[in-house]
Amino acid sequence: MTATEPAPTTSRALDEIKIGGMGASRKRVEDNRFLRGRGHYVDDVVLPGMLHMEILRSPVAHARIVSIDASRAWDIPGVRLVLTGEMMATRNLAWMPTLSYDTQAVLATDKVRFQGQEVACVIADDPYIAKDACEAIEVEYEQLPVIVNPTQATAPDAPIIRDDKEGQADNVIFDWEVGDRAGTDRAFAEADHVSTIRMHYPRSHPSPLECCGSVADFDRATGKLTVYMTTQAPHIVRAAVALIAELPEHLIRIVSPDLGGGFGNKVPVYPGYVMSILASILLERPVKWIEDRSGNLISTGFGRDVYLEGEMALRRDGKILAVRMHTDSDHGAFFGDAQPSKFKIGLLHSTFSCYDIPTAHLTARGVYTNKAPGGVAYRCSFRVTEAMFFQERMMQAAADELGIDQAEFRRMNFVRDDDFPHRTPFGFLTDSGQYAKCLQVGLDAIDYEGFRREQAEAAKQGRLLGIGISCMTEPLGAGNSREYDILGIKMFDSAELRVHMTGKAILRTGAKSQGQGHETTWAQIVAHELGIPAEDIVVEEGDTDTAPFGMGTYASRSTPVAGAAVAMVSRKIRAKARKLAAHLLEVSEEDVEWELGRFYVRSAPDRGVTIQECAMAAYSNMPDGLEPGLEANAYYDPPNLTWPFGCYIVTVEVDPMTGVWDVLRVVAVDDCGVRINPMIVEGQIMGGLTEAYAMSSMQFITFDADGNCIGSNFMDYLLPTAWETPGYELHEVVTPCPHHPIGAKGIGECATVGGPAAFVNAVMDAVKQYGVRNVDMPLLPDRVYEAITQRHDVSGAPPIRTDA
């Protein structure tokens, strides 16, 4: 070593993790106010002169309304308004359109069609008076026969539920099909073996901790209607109100403040919102409606309630030749599925997307019943939950029948890593994944071979152990405008970024967080693109007067669509900042290079300016001809859905004497592409697994033969507590999304979608020796016990069985 060597030019790029950029497990900024009790929810909105609304609901499931006498309610001091269906009808608001091009009663006029349906509402000085007045309304019902399942709905002598609809001669909503019928028939004819299975995916409910509610405030002086409401999609609501109520769109402001969870429950427009709006217009006073728990569980958007007849054509060596499925879906009294596709049964035909299936055919029939409307909500991306549950239950049954190992059967039928892009049997295009690797990571983590030995040993002592696998790729994102729209509005999303002169910024998007942590992760994307520390960026959503037009948050679409818009708007800002940098550095733009947080001169890396200096220049020292300011917006229309992959493996022990089963271990391997905030992603997965465990073990809404809802309170509709919720072991594989600007895929719903089959498959594996092929969810102890002792499949379809 002789002379001193010149110091190497070191990068001055910021440490991305330190500024809270991509990959940082940054603490959720919104939790600061939530944990301090300083969140601001709809029920926290108090306006001067505000009145309170309560809803009278039908106690019966199907009845003609003979008369409604509200005179005693009007007589109660403090009552300002009593609305009935008849009065709504005078304003043409007794019925409203649903997102599935059906109609739904706002307040019943002719008859009630499900227990809990809205019959009247009272607006009073306080909610106690309103409730008292509801009880004083006398309604005479003439009871009609009740339908609680598709078999009853399609019986020849079934009463017609929707006799309000012209030309509706039965209870069928749609008969729909997709796939290749002839090709599938040919494949079945050539099969060595045909595996068949029937099951019911029960009705469940998103049950967010915060129920629905609204505060409608119509100002006669300005003509402006402001509605604070629990909605996951404020702009869609604004459009709907403009179209339904025929109010001018620029005079409607929808504000969705902090939301206490959504899970899809807060996508539809509910009668309560509409009534509070009309009441505010009529009374010219703010009107608050806060739904109670029973109202939420008994009347708002539910999930599932789908019956499957599944068939699989198999070659002896385990190759799947074709899949045939028929579903009967129970939509309740109104077809109110909140889903944006032209497909009648949502994205159910995304089933079997991770397997290489030559041909498939699906027929789907939807029916009306005397149950609450809704149909896709509960963290499921438009019936993908059913699709993947049915798929993985069919996979298990087929493997067992062929005598092939569960893992091996999946592995041999997976789409291979080099087969992308891959056209699924029903026409979706998947673009990336490492399915076999994910499965192997899961098998290694759970010690698959070791558990099989342990299982065999335990069996010698009469103990029942089981292992269940569930693998799936699912379409997440609810986007691309070619194929998806809501009321004609295309499924893009948006972001607007304003960088202030000191380099701090405000970001607004058309999405709406309801617990997903947008305020944290969106700032991380901006930090990644611009090098502005995440803590210098405030994120705002949910106010249609300020947020750019977007389609809201559901179907795991925030990161795939709005998140992409955030990246794109940041890049627009960077492009303008580059011009400012060139001006400040007195070089031409082509000579300016970017590294995280700063521009520098290519030939002289020490000469640089930070993004903050560029921001200052945008307001104080802009070059001639350049518009001042550093703001931009971006609308993003994704080229495809994103396709994350999940592999969930569960082990259980079943008590043969009681049917009680305990979870031993849960291993989850998720590939959601690039993770923006790994901690939040893991939280999403754990929450999803907990909901999967809930649905498989305890959670359902059912009905008795009279249409009484069982599950309309938290005594009957069970949410698992920390006590019984199992622990989770999480693993990751990263296959970036090829078309997303930062390589991310949806993750919010994966574990809820893929998880249930893992739990059920594990219990079915444990009781396989009894010849049982299916027990419907939830796998309540009595159902498992019946399966073991009676050696038959157990249906959970309503009505519930009683002694009578």
Place this chain on the structure above:
Amino acid sequence: MYPSRFRYEAPRTIDEAIQLLHEGGAEAKVLAGGQSLVPLMKLRFAAPELLVDINNLPGLDHLDVAADGGIRVGALCRHRDLERSLDVAQAQPVMAAAAPLIADPVVRTRGTLVGSLCHADPQGDWAAVVTALGGHVVAQGPGGRRDIAITDFVTGPFQNVLAYDEVAVEAVLPPPRARVAGGFLKLERRVGDFATAGTAVALEIDGDRVVRAGIALTGVGSRTVDARAAADSLVGQGLTGEAIMRAADLAAEAAQPTSDHRGSAAYKRHVIHTFVTRILTRVSQTSEAAA
């Protein structure tokens, strides 16, 4: 969730409370822990005109475990106090087994054993425990105090024998005459769920002979079931496999379950059989191990 209008009083003495109840008549209700009454009021299934809050009354929050093993539980003694009491754990294994299974931690912090007995929910847990132990309730009214055996106290679903102006001031569990053993098992779908079926077994054992037995069932009838024949079949016996099976058979026979969304009647009966068998088998194994 908005209850009907009601009057609320929080008296400072028991006499004042009794006077208020007397005035309120059938429309008055006592508020202790409020874990059943308040939800029922919010659902408007219950709409009392007067609530007499006894939480300010002195001398009702006791949990006394006497040297002879007798236990007195005051009307304001919370489930949590029972759950955390080492004295109870040593004196009465049945109570110690049941206490952590009552509802969930939030409810246990406020709810009371005596309130649970008064509420007389057919799926309640404490009534089964107190029945198995042969306890009684002490009621105080305008005419003074009286003891009411638990089997007489509960008269039907959500019904007790108290006069409208009586307050249940404590529950009393008699001192055992021999070594105590037993257990409490309940099938619930989730923590805090009501029992699909549950069983309390209380034994007193002298040497290898059962000298007193109580078996009571919850969730399998319109009120707590006192499986007297099952319990009596054990008295004077050792806990042999045969004796255990006979008691389990008789207990399952005593159950009067109905089918609902928690399970079929046959299943609930079977669970009772299994639970009685399991508790008695465990007691016999522990006794053998001790001997």
